[in-house]
Amino acid sequence: MGLRIGMGVDFHQLVEGRDLWLGGVKIPHVKGALGHSDADVLLHAICDALLGAACLGDIGVHFPDTDNSFKNIDSKILLAKSAALIHAEGYSIVNIDTALCLQAPKIKPYIPHMQQTIAGILGLTVKDVSIKATTTERMGFVGREEGLMAYATVLLQSV
Structure with a gap:
């Protein structure tokens, strides 16, 4: 069995007047991520990890x-398209491990919904999609609530 590991990272500014989308879920907050799409850093990091693992x-x-x-596109569509690209290369997803880095809001209550959303798009179980969150203890652009970031690692296997 051929295994491939991929990692992804994404950053976006936080601004007033935008919705905050994380893991395909709209999170209530006074600021949202600025970007060409809906700026969902978690889904973007997962897309990069998937594409990178397949060398795409x-x-x-x-x-x-x-x-x-792609202007204002729902990042759930980008995730589905990224998955289709890796499937076309002969890979399936074993598991995903992610970390969100933001000062606020607290996202722990939303993690199960994010896991269900991502798992549903990718044909996985929620046990295959790990989402963790951390702050930067008020240090740096994340700590000042100027932006947020996400990391993702995926394991693919050839089918």
Whole structure:
């Protein structure tokens, strides 16, 4: 069995007047992430991890912010398209491990819904989708609530 590991990371500014989408779930907050799409850092990091594990480049290669067809796109669509690309290369997903880094809001209550959303898109069980969250103890751009970031690691196997 051929195994491949991929990692992804994404960052977005936080601004007023935008919705905050994390893991495909709309999170109530006074700020949202700024981006060409819905700026869901968690799903973008997972997309990059999937594409990287299959040596298919990154999210910007497949869904560039210079293409207006992706303007304000729901990142759940980008995740489904990324999964289709790795499946076309002969890979399936074993598991996903992620970490969100943001000062506020607290997202622990939303993690099960995020896991269900991601698992549903990718045809996995919630036990295959780990989501953790941390703060930066008020240090840096994350601690000042100027932005947020996410990391993702995936394990693929050839089918």
